[in-house]
Amino acid sequence: MSQLQLNNITVNIGETAIVRSVSLLLEAGEIGCLLGPSGCGKTTLLRSIAGFQPLRQGTITIAGKVMSAAQTLVAPESRGIGMVFQDVALFPHLTVAENIAFGMRKATTAEKNQRVDELLVRIGLPGYQARYPHELSGGQQQRIALARALAPRPSLLLLDEPFSSLDAELREKLAVEVRQLLKQEGITALLVTHDQQEAFAMADKAGVMYQGELLQWETPYQLYHQPRHQLVADFIGHGVLLQGVVNTSGSLASPLGMLEHSALRDIVGGTPVSFLVRPDDIVPDDSSRLRGIIKARGFRGAHNLYSVELSPGIEILTLSPSHEQLQVGMEIGLRPEFDHLVVFAADHCELPGFETEPPVVSPLPEAQSA
Numbered sequence: 318m319s320q321l322q323l324n325n326i327t328v329n330i331g332e333t334a335i336v337r338s339v340s341l342l343l344e345a346g347e348i349g350c351l352l353g354p355s356g357c358g359k360t361t362l363l364r365s366i367a368g369f370q371p372l373r374q375g376t377i378t379i380a381g382k383v384m385s386a387a388q389t390l391v392a393p394e395s396r397g398i399g400m401v402f403q404d405v406a407l408f409p410h411l412t413v414a415e416n417i418a419f420g421m422r423k424a425t426t427a428e429k430n431q432r433v434d435e436l437l438v439r440i441g442l443p444g445y446q447a448r449y450p451h452e453l454s455g456g457q458q459q460r461i462a463l464a465r466a467l468a469p470r471p472s473l474l475l476l477d478e479p480f481s482s483l484d485a486e487l488r489e490k491l492a493v494e495v496r497q498l499l500k501q502e503g504i505t506a507l508l509v510t511h512d513q514q515e516a517f518a519m520a521d522k523a524g525v526m527y528q529g530e531l532l533q534w535e536t537p538y539q540l541y542h543q544p545r546h547q548l549v550a551d552f553i554g555h556g557v558l559l560q561g562v563v564n565t566s567g568s569l570a571s572p573l574g575m576l577e578h579s580a581l582r583d584i585v586g587g588t589p590v591s592f593l594v595r596p597d598d599i600v601p602d603d604s605s606r607l608r609g610i611i612k613a614r615g616f617r618g619a620h621n622l623y624s625v626e627l628s629p630g631i632e633i634l635t636l637s638p639s640h641e642q643l644q645v646g647m648e649i650g651l652r653p654e655f656d657h658l659v660v661f662a663a664d665h666c667e668l669p670g671f672e673t674e675p676p677v678v679s680p681l682p683e684a685q686s687a
């Protein structure tokens with residue numbers, strides 16, 4: 318049974334539809350992440366699941382019970398939901414143990430003590446029962462806030478940018494820890510974040526929202542490798558979209574050369590398309606006839622990310638181990654090495670059938686004159 322199901326929900330604030338026809342599903346124990354640009358409606362969606370926003374249309378079902386519908390709004394405190402928000406609001410005058418046990422209203426003292434002890438071990442802070450919030454670091458406070466939300470064993474946990482006030486290193490570490498904790502506890506959770514690395518580290522399912530719509534809801538791997546909408550391709554990971562035109566024989570004339578792929582034969586000749594080129598699809602190779610000028614270099618730890626201009630206005634990205642120092646301004650050779658091809662039509666939606674097979678790329682004479 319699914320633990321959270323949104324069925325075609327629309328949420329209005331005033332006359333404006335802030336969330337539009339969103340459907341998504343989380344199975345029991347799954348972790349979902351919502352990504353998307355600022356103002357796209359992520360928090361509003363979370364607030365409607367929590368019961369703070371009524372629906373204009375659709376239904377929200379949690380653990381098999383309809384919690385929100387056009388004429389139904391179960392109160393937030395009756396939904397069995399735990400919540401963790403960006404600004405940790407631990408009660409300053411309560412100890413760590415009292416903070417964690419706060420929501421366990423019906424439990425006995427012995428049950429509370431046992432649950433507090435168990436959660437403190439799980440979050441790596443055993444022995445912290447008697448401390449006060451001001452004696453804790455930001456990361457420790459965030460862990461306690463999480464333990465407090467988990468203590469009553471909610472049927473769903475909602476997290477809104479819970480780590481955004483922490484530095485990047487701690488954020489990544491916590492994301493991995495929190496995933497382990499949620500899995501141990503068997504909790505179904507939905508997280509809103511700006512940070513793709515965090516989403517990828519935590520999520521079983523992830524989605525990108527844009528202007529109130531959920532464009533895709535699949536695994537992080539599918540969002541990255543099989544984006545079904547041009548905006549998802551743009552938003553997730555690094556990459557560029559190159560333009561090309563499919564010719565009558567089903568090949569794609571592009572700035573990289575001529576791309577051949579069996580699925581291109583289904584497209585009418587003359588159709589303009591765009592296709593996704595990730596940095597890992599392009600390998601520096603001095604023997605290649607495809608040439609470009611390095612315009613920028615970014616340090617990414619093990620790799621450098623280079624922006625390379627093929628011809629005026631057309632740049633692609635490539636990676637190279639960071640000990641190989643290629644200089645800005647250098648001309649280098651590039652070899653396309655696609656694992657699969659993601660092509661979008663003019664309506665920005667993916668054309669099907671490109672995911673499984675790599676295209677064959679042969680150079681175009683005009684692509685060499687960069």
Ligand SMILES: Nc1ncnc2c1ncn2[C@@H]1O[C@H](COP(=O)(O)OP(=O)(O)OP(=O)(O)O)[C@@H](O)[C@H]1O
Nearest residue numbers: 330331335353354355356357358359360361362511
């Ligand atoms: N109470 C409100 N009254 C009017 N408009 C609102 C209200 N709350 C949110 N909005 C609008 O709804 C849209 C979505 O806001 P929301 O906070 O859901 O976005 P978000 O994706 O969570 O953004 P962020 O990532 O910046 O937190 C925004 O355009 C915002 O201005």
